[in-house]
Amino acid sequence: MTREEIRNHYRALRKEFTPEQCIYYSQQVTNNFLRNWMFNHKLIHCFLPIHRLREVDTIPLVKRLRQNNRVCIPVSNFDKNNMTHKILDEHTQFQDNAYGIPEPMTGEDVNVKDIQVVIVPLLAVDQHGNRLGYGKGFYDRFLAECSPETLFIGVTMFDIHDDLTEIDEFDIPLHYVVTPKGVLQTTAEQPAPLR
Ligand SMILES: Nc1nc2c(c(=O)[nH]1)N(C=O)[C@@H](CNc1ccc(C(=O)N[C@@H](CCC(=O)O)C(=O)O)cc1)CN2
Ligand SMILES: Nc1ncnc2c1ncn2[C@@H]1O[C@H](COP(=O)(O)OP(=O)(O)OP(=O)(O)O)[C@@H](O)[C@H]1O
Numbered sequence: 106m107t108r109e110e111i112r113n114h115y116r117a118l119r120k121e122f123t124p125e126q127c128i129y130y131s132q133q134v135t136n137n138f139l140r141n142w143m144f145n146h147k148l149i150h151c152f153l154p155i156h157r158l159r160e161v162d163t164i165p166l167v168k169r170l171r172q173n174n175r176v177c178i179p180v181s182n183f184d185k186n187n188m189t190h191k192i193l194d195e196h197t198q199f200q201d202n203a204y205g206i207p208e209p210m211t212g213e214d215v216n217v218k219d220i221q222v223v224i225v226p227l228l229a230v231d232q233h234g235n236r237l238g239y240g241k242g243f244y245d246r247f248l249a250e251c252s253p254e255t256l257f258i259g260v261t262m263f264d265i266h267d268d269l270t271e272i273d274e275f276d277i278p279l280h281y282v283v284t285p286k287g288v289l290q291t292t293a294e295q296p297a298p299l300r
Pocket of ligand 1: 153158238239241
């Protein structure tokens with residue numbers, strides 16, 4: 106399958122999910138994540154879900170992680186296909202952008218180099234951590250800017266895809282993937298343990 110065929114395959118599977126299935130699988134992903142990592146005093150980056158596209162609902166995960174960490178949320182710029190990032194606090198107000206992505210309207214801007222963990226959305230991922238998103242390169246660009254010590258964790262409601270061939274020259278592999286079945290460490294070279 107080509108990259109576009111794989112994208113379409115997972116888009117179609119997601120469309121068949123009911124809201125209840127989406128909640129159920131999201132809870133399993135959240136539980137598996139938190140069983141593996143709580144983190145403490147870290148700066149963690151997490152996307153908020155496009156509900157319409159049945160993405161993993163990261164909101165309960167964000168709430169839990171924020172108890173012991175600082176959490177930042179991206180703001181997407183669809184002219185440049187890049188993102189800025191704002192710290193979440195108890196006053197943060199959100200507004201959906203034109204693609205239905207909830208975004209913080211206020212908050213302290215984050216320096217990308219300070220981010221220690223990134224929770225990454227995806228359509229498909231393989232055991233090597235190679236990932237396929239919606240194809241605009243937002244996360245390829247963002248992960249390339251991060252520090253070499255940053256941990257990249259993908260979350261998905263589907264199983265790992267057999268090898269994604271046709272890897273893009275810009276593809277940055279993920280270190281871990283969390284699915285409803287569990288947590289997988291990929292074959293990508295791992296960063297130094299977080300301090
Ligand atoms: N929650 C979330 N935020 C994210 C991403 C993501 O995957 N998930 N992205 C990751 O890179 C970037 C946004 N990427 C996007 C790229 C294209 C479309 C888009 O074209 N949507 C179409 C059709 C999508 C479909 O059917 O699958 C639409 O909204 O109609 C949406 C988001 C940055 N922020
Ligand atoms: N660091 C980069 N600098 C310039 N262009 C890039 C960079 N990363 C990716 N691109 C371009 O962005 C486009 C989309 O890349 P790709 O198909 O890998 O997106 P994706 O990973 O599926 O999407 P996303 O990251 O938005 O979820 C490609 O045309 C690629 O050449």
